[in-house]
Amino acid sequence: MGSTSPTPGSSTCSAGRPVADPPSQEVLLLGDPVEHSLSAVFQNAAFSAAGLDLRYVARRVPAAELAEVVRTIRRDGAVVGANVTVPHKLAVTEHLDRLAGSALSLKAVNTIARERGRLVGYNTDRAGFARSLLEAGVDQPARALILGAGGAARAVAAELGDRAAEVIVASRSVAAADDVCRLLRPRQGRAVAFDQVDRILAREAIDLVVNATPIGMDGRSIPLEPRRLQAGQVIVDLVYRPVWTSLLLAARAAGARPVNGLGMLLYQGAAAFEIWTARPAPLAVMRAALEEAAGASIAEDPAGP
Known part of the structure; x- marks a missing residue:
């Protein structure tokens, strides 16, 4: 019996079962700490719903390493953008090629996009x-x-x-x-x-x-x-x-x-998605994924401790 070739977009594991190749491009979350973040949950759900070959990855970046990490992103064409969280939203502005939108006046960046080889900082907060x-x-x-x-x-x-x-x-x-x-x-x-x-x-x-x-x-x-x-x-x-x-x-x-804080998290994330992808954010998908991961609703009133 002849061997079976893997389908496009997949590879074959040792047991002969096809497995999907990992996404070829990434969006990063830069911060310290990042372990608490739920952004990857709803951004990856959004990428999947939109059929995009993208993966969102949280990366802990101590302050002393921020400049080098941004330089690495600039060289790595596989990184299409990033979110920036505490404590880097102010400091990262010094390492980008330009600021756009409200980031110009706020002098604070929570979203980075690669545009024609340049790293551009936005603020969707x-x-x-x-x-x-x-x-x-x-x-x-x-x-x-x-x-x-x-x-x-x-x-x-x-x-x-x-x-x-x-x-x-x-x-x-x-x-x-x-x-x-x-x-x-x-x-x-x-x-x-x-x-x-x-x-x-x-x-x-x-x-x-x-x-x-x-x-x-x-x-x-x-x-x-x-x-x-x-x-x-x-x-x-x-x-x-x-x-x-x-x-x-x-x-x-x-x-x-x-x-x-779930509402702000969701809506700043949706705005960032649209900057990276130039397409409407699948908001219902993102909201459902976020609320499931958080175990709570954006509009819910706390029942108490």
Whole structure:
């Protein structure tokens, strides 16, 4: 009996069964840490649904190795793009050929695309945050408080600059918070030290709080004193693993409205997909894959600890 040749796009394993060749091109996630990330789950589902020969791979990149990793990506034509997460969204801008779209003003990048041999930095965080607010029904808070001053905080501040009368940015570095406030209109932003957060919540009417720090990723930490939260506030936590952080559970207990970070994750990812592929994102596929992996719905209200 003659041998059987493998079909195109497959190879033959030692037992004679055809197995699919691995995708020939990759999209990377650059960050430290990356173990918690769910991006590969819904991006690979999207690539498969679109029939694309692409694979999304998370890669831990310590800060000291970022420049060399970007140089390697530039040389490796098999890498068509990347996402960038903490702590590299600001630092990576120095290693790209140019910035485009909102990344120009934000000076923060979460998406890299290879365009005519050049690495171009984009920011889809702002669009992702805006769409997540829309889905959550959050419109125009009078006064918003942002915790953090990194890349995600910059995107959040820029979006809230079009919505809120006043935006307070709290960071361990007041200089970093002040730099975020420069994205806002004159006298619209206020930079404060992080240790002032509880005092502000106690003395001022805050309609919206956004946690744009990693505090809460351990499942226990909380960036503020829970008793300072009030009924009627909207509390957004960009941490999405765990989905229902200690902050969101405290918000619910206080009668505030909790909004988890899955929405921003999904919508920034969908925008990135469209940059890499120049085709519409299969949003329903991405959402289903993300919610299954997270074990929670974007719109779900936490039932409690």
